[in-house]
Amino acid sequence: AQSVTQPDIHITVSEGASLELRCNYSYGATPYLFWYVQSPGQGLQLLLKYFSGDTLVQGIKGFEAEFKRSQSSFNLRKPSVHWSDAAEYFCAVGGYGGSQGNLIFGKGTKLSVKP
Amino acid sequence: DTAVSQTPKYLVTQMGNDKSIKCEQNLGHDTMYWYKQDSKKFLKIMFSYNNKELIINETVPNRFSPKSPDKAHLNLHINSLELGDSAVYFCASSLDSSGNTIYFGEGSWLTVV
Numbered sequence: 539a540q541s542v543t544q545p546d547i548h549i550t551v552s553e554g555a556s557l558e559l560r561c562n563y564s565y566g567a568t569p570y571l572f573w574y575v576q577s578p579g580q581g582l583q584l585l586l587k588y589f590s591g592d593t594l595v596q597g598i599k600g601f602e603a604e605f606k607r608s609q610s611s612f613n614l615r616k617p618s619v620h621w622s623d624a625a626e627y628f629c630a631v632g633g634y635g636g637s638q639g640n641l642i643f644g645k646g647t648k649l650s651v652k653p
Numbered sequence: 654d655t656a657v658s659q660t661p662k663y664l665v666t667q668m669g670n671d672k673s674i675k676c677e678q679n680l681g682h683d684t685m686y687w688y689k690q691d692s693k694k695f696l697k698i699m700f701s702y703n704n705k706e707l708i709i710n711e712t713v714p715n716r717f718s719p720k721s722p723d724k725a726h727l728n729l730h731i732n733s734l735e736l737g738d739s740a741v742y743f744c745a746s747s748l749d750s751s752g753n754t755i756y757f758g759e760g761s762w763l764t765v766v
Contacts, residue, residue: 574757576694581759582743626694632755640686640709641755643696 540565542631544644551619552652559614559647561629570632571612572641573603577625585627588612599623624651656680657758659744665764666734674729674761676744684708684750685727687719690741690760699742702727703750734765 541564551557563569573585586597593605603614612629626648630641659676666672678685686709687699701709705721716732731738744758 572755582696582757584754584756587754628696630696640698640701640750641688641696642698646694646696 540631540642542629542642542644544627544629544647546647547645548648548650550650550652553621554618557614557616557619557623557649559627559629559649561612561614561644562610563612563629563631564610565631569612571603571605572630572632573597573601573612573614574628574630575599575625576628576646582628585614619649619651621651621653624649657744657746657756659742659758659761661761662759663762663764665766668734668736668765670734671730671732672734672763673731674742674744674763676727676729676758678725678744678746678756680746680748680756682746682748682756683724684747685721685724686745686747686755687727687729688743688745688757690743692740696743700727700729701750708750731763736765739763739765 543562545560571588574582576582585601586595588595588605596602601616605612626646628646629644657678684703686701688696689699690696699711699713700719702721718730721727741760741762743760745755747753747755
């Protein structure tokens with residue numbers, strides 16, 4: 539069965555420091571992978587996605603993620619974190635019920651940013 | 654212009670009541686979804702509709718009934734509300750069900766008291 543694991547429940551980084559949020563997935567075929575961000579009291583905003591092609595994908599707000607098939611990972615990175623990046627981050631894989639459009643989410647990683 | 658809009662954003666209601674959450678998308682998409690986010694922030698798909706037809710119906714109590722009057726709308730009706738139904742409900746849409754970017758609405762915060 540498909541699944542997504544985000545090993546870190548809560549991460550705190552200093553403003554200006556680099557960030558890496560981990561995501562591992564379990565999926566039988568080539569996965570469609572997504573990262574979403576949710577600010578407090580807000581909806582879900584798509585940061586980036588991977589469908590095929592270049593394994594390093596660029597997203598909005600200076601985020602990038604790298605798909606590594608051998609490690610079943612799709613980690614999210616940002617070279618310099620801003621205080622406004624504090625939010626909950628969700629990794630997701632498409633494919634629930636045999637349809638790539640149905641997302642399976644990880645349990646999220648809460649990012650706190652220290653001044 | 655809001656691509657996926659849902660109303661109401663906040664809803665507080667008593668146990669046993671029946672309530673509806675409306676969702677509309679103006680993207681011309683064929684597929685719409687309802688997701689539930691529980692108190693621990695865990696997101697899980699509830700329903701998926703493609704061209705007004707139900708294609709995914711996750712293990713959800715019969716008290717929850719989606720209705721799609723047309724491709725642009727997918728409403729969620731909940732009967733006999735229970736305390737455990739308190740959650741954030743997200744509507745979403747995508748071009749089709751074969752694997753495209755899924756756009757989410759801003760969520761509806763339901764509190765059952």
